[in-house]
Amino acid sequence: MDKQTIAVHLPDGAVREVPSGTTPLEIANSISPRLAAASVVARLIPLTGAVKENHAAGEEPAEAAMYAAEDASAPRLVDLTTPLTADTRLELVTEKDPEALTVVRHSAAHVLATAVLELFPETKLGHGPATDSGFFYDFYRETPFTPEDLAAIEAKMAEVVARDEKFVREYEPREQALAEFDRDGDFMKTHFVTKFTVPGDEVSFYRNGKFIDFCRGPHVPSTGRVKAVKVTKVAGAYWLGDEKNPQLQRVYGTAFFSKKDMDAHFARLEEAAKRDHRLLGKQLDLFSIQELAGAGLIFWHPKGAMIRKIMEDWMREECLRRGYQLVYTPHVARVNLWQTSGHEGFYAQNMFTPMELDDANYRLKPMNCPFHILIYKNSPKSYRDLPARYAELGNVYRYERSGTMHGLLRVRGFTQDDAHIFCTPGQIEDEVVACIDFAEAVLHTFGFKEFKVELSTWDPNDRAHYAGSDENWNLAVGSLQRALDRKGIAYKTISGEAAFYGPKIDVKLVDVLGRLWQLSTVQFDFNLPARFELEYVGEDGERHQPVMVHRALFGSVERFFGVLIEHYAGAFPLWLAPVQVGLVPISERHKDYAQKVEAELKAAGIRVEVDDRNEKMNAKIRDLANQKTPYILVFGDKEEAAGTVSVRTRGKGDQGSMPLADFIAKCKALVEGKSMEL
Numbered sequence: 056m057d058k059q060t061i062a063v064h065l066p067d068g069a070v071r072e073v074p075s076g077t078t079p080l081e082i083a084n085s086i087s088p089r090l091a092a093a094s095v096v097a098r099l100i101p102l103t104g105a106v107k108e109n110h111a112a113g114e115e116p117a118e119a120a121m122y123a124a125e126d127a128s129a130p131r132l133v134d135l136t137t138p139l140t141a142d143t144r145l146e147l148v149t150e151k152d153p154e155a156l157t158v159v160r161h162s163a164a165h166v167l168a169t170a171v172l173e174l175f176p177e178t179k180l181g182h183g184p185a186t187d188s189g190f191f192y193d194f195y196r197e198t199p200f201t202p203e204d205l206a207a208i209e210a211k212m213a214e215v216v217a218r219d220e221k222f223v224r225e226y227e228p229r230e231q232a233l234a235e236f237d238r239d240g241d242f243m244k245t246h247f248v249t250k251f252t253v254p255g256d257e258v259s260f261y262r263n264g265k266f267i268d269f270c271r272g273p274h275v276p277s278t279g280r281v282k283a284v285k286v287t288k289v290a291g292a293y294w295l296g297d298e299k300n301p302q303l304q305r306v307y308g309t310a311f312f313s314k315k316d317m318d319a320h321f322a323r324l325e326e327a328a329k330r331d332h333r334l335l336g337k338q339l340d341l342f343s344i345q346e347l348a349g350a351g352l353i354f355w356h357p358k359g360a361m362i363r364k365i366m367e368d369w370m371r372e373e374c375l376r377r378g379y380q381l382v383y384t385p386h387v388a389r390v391n392l393w394q395t396s397g398h399e400g401f402y403a404q405n406m407f408t409p410m411e412l413d414d415a416n417y418r419l420k421p422m423n424c425p426f427h428i429l430i431y432k433n434s435p436k437s438y439r440d441l442p443a444r445y446a447e448l449g450n451v452y453r454y455e456r457s458g459t460m461h462g463l464l465r466v467r468g469f470t471q472d473d474a475h476i477f478c479t480p481g482q483i484e485d486e487v488v489a490c491i492d493f494a495e496a497v498l499h500t501f502g503f504k505e506f507k508v509e510l511s512t513w514d515p516n517d518r519a520h521y522a523g524s525d526e527n528w529n530l531a532v533g534s535l536q537r538a539l540d541r542k543g544i545a546y547k548t549i550s551g552e553a554a555f556y557g558p559k560i561d562v563k564l565v566d567v568l569g570r571l572w573q574l575s576t577v578q579f580d581f582n583l584p585a586r587f588e589l590e591y592v593g594e595d596g597e598r599h600q601p602v603m604v605h606r607a608l609f610g611s612v613e614r615f616f617g618v619l620i621e622h623y624a625g626a627f628p629l630w631l632a633p634v635q636v637g638l639v640p641i642s643e644r645h646k647d648y649a650q651k652v653e654a655e656l657k658a659a660g661i662r663v664e665v666d667d668r669n670e671k672m673n674a675k676i677r678d679l680a681n682q683k684t685p686y687i688l689v690f691g692d693k694e695e696a697a698g699t700v701s702v703r704t705r706g707k708g709d710q711g712s713m714p715l716a717d718f719i720a721k722c723k724a725l726v727e728g729k730s731m732e733l
């Protein structure tokens with residue numbers, strides 16, 4: 056029996072006693088009509104029991120999340136018109152709440168389906184979840200949608216929005232719903248109802264105008280609240296991902312709270328497309344992937360290789376400065392090694408298949424760790440040798456399915472700036488602090504201002520999935536936490552996300568477009584020191600097992616390069632630019648002066664390219680500018696007589712002339728300071 060009065064707890068601590076059946080909208084209105092108008096949905100949070108994390112935002116659209124029965128013990132979103140029948144905590148979700156956009160986008164998917172059925176009534180409906188960047192809806196129809204169809208659908212959606220139809224939740228007995236779907240040949244709806252409800256259930260539907268869809272909700276109050284929506288593309292998708300099934304038309308779109316937000320989104324996409332490292336890689340002749348050699352294998356052209364050399368030189372020098380020792384190890388090893396390390400078991404599907412040689416089978420290395428371990432193990436170690444920090448820019452090979460490779464970001468062969476630190480348990484914390492310092496230095500040096508840090512820990516309730524003792528885990532997690540706290544770095548702890556062999560810290564950089572890139576990792580390992588029976592003799596004269604930390608800061612040199620290209624849109628700062636200065640002699644007779652300028656720049660260590668083609672001056676300037684050359688020096692009779700050069704600065708244009716010696720001094724200062732100014 057329902058109580059006649061329920062207690063609704065509001066975020067400010069106030070408790071409203073209201074009649075059972077009161078809706079969040081009524082409560083919002085009683086607070087302020089403006090709040091009611093701004094609310095999208097309501098969040099109900101149970102008053103009792105542990106509050107679980109709600110992962111609804113930002114995750115892959117799970118079918119279960121759309122249809123399955125709600126978990127009454129977790130916070131959940133409901134329609135503003137849902138009658139409240141029990142005591143609860145209530146939050147009114149406005150556009151400021153990240154989850155609100157998901158609700159708008161899913162509601163936009165209903166608007167899309169409404170439009171499609173009005174234009175193409177024979178279409179059968181699949182499902183239409185919100186995604187990270189918008190929404191999609193799966194449709195079945197004999198004839199694929201054409202671009203004209205999509206335009207008509209978008210126009211019809213605008214009508215549906217203008218009609219401002221209320222989203223109304225209705226219920227039907229499950230068996231009746233199934234019978235109706237079956238009768239109408241709605242095979243996808245039949246599937247979803249069968250899969251996500253049980254006999255005897257009432258299933259919920261959402262109606263707007265004449266359109267009705269099996270759905271758990273929640274939705275915005277009416278179609279008019281879908282204020283900015285766009286259909287973006289259509290793609291084929293097999294029903295249930297099986298190519299024996301009918302092919303569906305998956306129509307994608309996106310929706311925002313306002314036209315302004317949507318315009319900003321598409322401007323960002325356009326900007327990202329212009330920065331695509333695969334395009335710029337070609338345009339600036341930085342790297343290639345060769346069909347003849349195979350997918351996912353990178354060819355570094357001279358200009359890309361120059362940037363790589365600068366990155367690697369910097370990294371090696373920093374390693375030495377920070378107490379690492381450099382090592383080099385082979386690209387292949389006997390399968391026996393991979394058996395000892397365990398890769399042959401849990402990692403085999405990511406490795407290239409073995410090569411049979413006369414003495415044994417060999418495999419390309421997917422990781423450098425076992426090699427560094429063999430170096431450690433090659434001589435007895437005492438506590439005085441620790442920490443031992445071995446660093447290598449090691450080439451590794453990992454099997455990726457064909458068709459999954461993506462430029463420099465997803466490859467089959469790459470270079471890790473890998474290091475392994477072997478230390479005593481007491482040294483862990485300082486080592487981790489030093490790793491984080493180093494990671495920060497990488498990001499700042501290469502021009503990234505912002506980063507996000509995640510700490511992945513184990514789930515102590517799930518011991519079976521983790522190697523290492525409680526003591527080890529507590530020590531490791533504790534030292535990672537203390538290291539981050541000492542650095543004053545804000546971080547997110549993700550419980551249950553650690554690898555089975557130890558907790559880790561991930562550093563994600565934020566690029567100029569606000570995109571997150573996972574690069575640096577500091578990873579603990581209890582497993583390999585045990586598998587390889589690593590030891591050191593402690594101060595007590597006894598043998599102990601060292602702790603091992605894997606860490607990579609660029610992560611992959613290839614991937615980091617890809618991120619750099621996109622971050623700078625190919626306009627690298629002077630210290631990284633493969634060609635720093637382009638020389639443009641105005642005519643044939645200035646060739647000698649060009650040689651003199653070139654020689655002086657080179658003597659100062661500046662990377663220079665002379666354009667002495669028989670082309671017009673402006674064409675040469677344009678070509679060098681298209682290559683995003685930081686400085687272009689132009690000279691003719693006047694400059695030659697005065698010993699000057701006329702300077703054009705990237706992004707700033709003609710800066711007038713200056714004595715060559717002054718220009719060189721300026722250049723050197725910018726390079727030495729690794730300036731981001733140019």
Ligand SMILES: [Zn+2]
Nearest residue numbers: 261270271272
């Ligand atoms: Zn829905």
Ligand SMILES: [Zn+2]
Nearest residue numbers: 422423424605
């Ligand atoms: Zn490793």
